[in-house]
Amino acid sequence: MTDQPTPQQVWNEMLRGNARFVAGEPLHPRQDVERRSELARAQTPRAALFGCSDSRLAAEIIFDKGLGDLFVVRNAGQVNSSSVIGSLEYAVAVLNVSLIVVLAHDECGAVRAAIDSTRMDAPTLPANIWRQIAPIVPAARRVLTADPEATPETLDAEQVGREHLRDTVSDMLHASELISGRVASGSLAIVGANYRLVDGTVAPEIIVGPATTP
């Protein structure tokens, strides 16, 4: 494991891939038949990505990655659960990834639904959809409370999204001793980042562990 890339090296690669995607100059690396055959017996992904299910957030495309590069977990609003934490622990402990990217985005429907649910006249949501977005509601309430003038209609959804992203990273650390232990020992970093739909840029919002944005 001595030749394992550092969290910083993996994050730099992710940023370079995103820069190619943003510039409209993707390499589409490692997507050929040779790569497919090479990987048939084992995978050694460089990073785990936990992001929103939004169809515009296609992980390998926006980071210009290929087969076997990213271990991807996604659900609506990138909301932690035992299934999510278990999958990420697998990526860290068994596949030895040194980076987890938690990827939120602007104009997120799950964040919007969480904000709307704080309205007095909010309609009741189907039970499973409600369970999915409920963990985002504290972030919406916090942003609402911070500004006495704010209403669910005028609330800055991007700010709620950023709060929820920070909650997600900190809840992940609390929920998993395995993940927080690797962060503490310096072998894992978590980057919480926000994706901008309009130009395709990935902007880090919070980084824990041994990585910075160059």
Ligand SMILES: [Zn+2]
């Ligand atoms: Zn979303």
